[in-house]
Amino acid sequence: MAETVLIALVAIVVLFVVIALAKSIKIIPQAHTGLVERLGRYKESLGAGPHLIVPFIDRVRYVIDMREQVVSFPPQNVITEDNLGVSIDTVIYFQVTDPVAATYEIGNYITAVEQLTMTTVRNIVGGMDLEETLTSRDSINAGLASVLDEATGRWGLKAKRVEIKSIDPPVSIRDAMEKQMRADRDKRASILTAEGERQSAILTAEGNKQSAILNAEGQRESQILRAQADRESQILRAQGEGQAIQTVFQAIHDGRPDQSLLAYQYLQMMPKIAEGESNKLWIVPSEIGKALEGLGSTLTNMEGIPQQVDGPRTRVEMGPGAAPDVDAELRKTNAAVEQAIAAAESAARPGRPATPADTDPAVGPGEVPPTT
Template sequence: MDLTPFFFVGVVIVLAFILGGMSIRIIRPFEKGLVERLGRYQRTLGSGLNLIVPFFDTVQKVDMREIVLDVPPQLVITKDNVGVEVDCIIYCQVTDPVRSRYEISNYIMASTKLAQTNLRNVIGEMELDQSLSSRDLINSQLRDVLDTATDKWGVKVNRVEIQRIDPPVDITEAMSRQMKAEREKRAAILEAEGLKQAAITKAEGYRQSAILEAEGQAEAVRKRADAEKYRQIAVAEGEAQAIGNVFTAIHAGKPDNELITLKYLEMLPKLAEGSANKLFLPYEASGIISALAAMVEGIKTDKTAVPKA
């Protein structure tokens, strides 16, 4: 039996599998594939299963994820001639795989060197105090410069972060002493403000206490005056009522001159009380005295007219 046809069929199948394997390229989701045919850029492959021409096409994969570049520390001279050691981190990613492949040979190293150069330029235009307190400004300026420079490479700089800015040891010690003196100054100011506020509060308390005490005394005087006024009104009303009652009783009893004269005589001892050696009688008393004399004369007459036994 001739096995030659089977042999050729087997060879064809093997070659078909080999060619099929060489024609298939799998691109992961975070990658792009650059197809080069005989050394010339042909097209860009997306993620998934892709077919190429074996032996003629080659595929260069480009990672599209964001990467982190650590810029090595370097000595930078500030505007006021102070040497500081600075390093930073760059977050960047490829946006155009074609340009990142064909416009520059190594965009990672180029971005790092560019960051070092521009970091010296940015901080060199600032004084030490400004550079220590303006990290956000440095990050923003450096990001803008790097993003503009790397745009033609198909690379985008998303963020730049300054890790540390270390002044020399003597400058650090001087700054530490300055901060300590500033803290002590603030503490003294706060203590003085506290004492001042306490004195003000104490004085305000005394003032409020004096005001309340004065108001209390005024209220007490007002209450006493009101009570005395009420007492006098009540006494006057009582006396008026008593006089009215006496007046009514006198007029109701219809007294004669002898009764009035007798009551007047009863009042004379009370009128004579006191240390005065003179006694003034009203003009109306002359009529009462005349009535008294007539009364006495009548009594004498009655006694003379009585017959002896």
């Protein structure tokens, strides 16, 4: 019986020792700090690693995370200066710098930071209108960080950064803003289109002006050149006609024309008299010889044309091999004309035998042909 009691006492002692050792050894994780209380009062702070404390007297009441923490708060409805409600989401980046103050100066520092953030955002946004609120994220962040840093310093916290995730106005306001934005964009598009059309019209007018100026200058130069060409052409034509007249006049005087030349020119014009589509029959009168004699006598008496020309004739150089025999041509022409007259007279008196004068151009009318 005594042995059983002894064994039970030894077991109790061993169990107590094990429990005491378990309570005296504490392991603190990395980047954390343990707060030790002795009989309910703060004693010391334990860093990362194993530590020995007095069991049943000391205990690690809190283990504080010393890393930077990120807390995202739910959207909060905030009223702007122009009485419009907006929903704002915030994100806080903070770090515990004093674990004792964070534990004993505030009951729940995360809740305290959330509430402080809400009130600060309402104070800042309450002094802005909707448009300024939507475009002043940086100023809101700066004001919120300044207030949080000042208020949380005594809580052992350090607000690293404060960010506004989103600012959502009401649905009706968003629709109105979209319409306003669309109208503004349409107005800017219309302005840009009008400016483009104006620039296009200006450039087109300038181009037309330059084109008209260039066309006028081109027409003026063309008219000037055409007038100069006409003038030069008329001058050259007049000079050519003058030289031709001078050459013909000089040739006539050099040739010293007489009655035979005038008769030859008249005989050359007789075939042209018969030309024409309406001339079907040409009757040569028997008195043509007398007419020619009268014409010759009339032309002989013309002023400036001598009856006979004495002295040698001056011929116009026609080029090598081009000087015609004028006398031979004249004789042939006279013979042809006389033969044509005789044939016409024979046809006019039928039944009369043809005489040698009708066929021989060398025998005149009423003459006897020579015998061989």
